[in-house]
Amino acid sequence: MTDHRARPTGDRTDQSSGAEQRRYVDAEPRRVDDEQLADRVADVMADEAVRLITDVPPGDPAPRRRVVITPPEAPAEAVADDDAKDDEPISIADQVREQLGGLRGLVESSLPVLVFVLVNMATSLKPALWAAVGSAALIAAYRLIRKDSVRHALNGLFAVGIAAFIAARTGQAEDFYLLNIARNSGGALLCAGSVLVRRPVIGYAWRFISEIPPAWRESKPLVRAFSLISLVWALMFAIRAGVQIYLWSQHNADALGWASLAMGWPMFGACLLFTVWYGRKAIASAA
Incomplete structure (x- = not known):
């Protein structure tokens, strides 16, 4: 018994196979040129480098190309010691001592009076006055030569000068x-x-x-x-x-x-x- 069903011709087979090939080609990812790939990789690396250096997010249209140099951190113990020294309050005794000039300031302020007493007992009023003022001036000059603080010495010289002026005017020791x-x-x-x-x-x-x-x-x-x-x-x-x-x-x-x-x-x-x-x-x- 003869099969009278139509068989596909060669043209239809070729056409169907060509269509399948076109669909396969369209489904494949597009190939990228090697040079374009290399350029893209270079751009990505450059953007990443800029982000790491300048902390500017990738995609910023105009990142500022600056390098931030962070100094190494000091050891925690050293920083703590420095802070403790800075925060350590100065005792009231030290501050009073500084205001008075210390033991040296006390001695220097008393020296002109002692010189006046001794010279006045040994001689008379005028030599005693000159001796007291001279001793105060020598103390101030000595401090000035040594580049020490002359505040206390100048205060003493000023006080002795006024006292000597009063005594010289009245003539009474x-x-x-x-x-x-x-x-x-x-x-x-x-x-x-x-x-x-x-x-x-x-x-x-x-x-x-x-x-x-x-x-x-x-x-x-x-x-x-x-x-x-x-x-x-x-x-x-x-x-x-x-x-x-x-x-x-x-x-x-x-x-x-x-x-x-x-x-x-x-x-x-x-x-x-x-x-x-x-x-x-x-x-x-x-x-």
């Missing part, structure tokens, strides 16, 4: 101490008066030298403590002034000089020690 008498009298009045108006001067002096709460005047314990310290200083100045005024009235210049030296830094140092001890105790209790 005891008048050399009038400036010191006025200074002690003024200190007693200032300290006592500040307590009366409830503004103790030692509180302001302490805040100038060291750290205390800004609103210390609103703290009754601190006001009481600084008032007591101010009264101690007022008493010290009053004792000095009282003894000096008595000896001045007796025209006893030699005794006045020795008394000024004896009541000078010893009494000042005792009051200073009490101030630091009691002041710190009051501040710690009020904290």
Whole structure:
């Protein structure tokens, strides 16, 4: 029995195979030229390098080509030590010592008075005045030559110069101490008066030298403590002034000089020690 179904011709087979080949070719990814691939890789690497160096995100149209150099970090221990040194507060004793010039400043401030007393006892008023002023000038010149601080020396020279001028004008040796008498009298009045108006001067002096709460005047314990310290200083100045005024009235210049030296830094140092001890105790209790 003969099969009469139509068989596909050669043309149809060729056409179908060509269509399948075209579909296969269209389904394949497009090949990229080697040069274009190399250019693309170079661009990507360049963008990545710029991003790493300048921290500019890729795709930025105009990245700034700058190199940020970060210094190596110091060891943590060294940084901690430096910070501790910077933050370490200077003690009030060190600050007072700096303001007064230390032991050397105390000696240099007392030397012209000692020279005046000795020369006045050995000779007369005018040589004593020249000797006192000359010794103060030599101290200032010595500090200047050594390139040390001349603030304390110049202050001493200025005070001695005024005292010598007063004594030279009056012709009385005891008048050399009038400036010191006025200074002690003024200190007693200032300290006592500040307590009366409830503004103790030692509180302001302490805040100038060291750290205390800004609103210390609103703290009754601190006001009481600084008032007591101010009264101690007022008493010290009053004792000095009282003894000096008595000896001045007796025209006893030699005794006045020795008394000024004896009541000078010893009494000042005792009051200073009490101030630091009691002041710190009051501040710690009020904290």
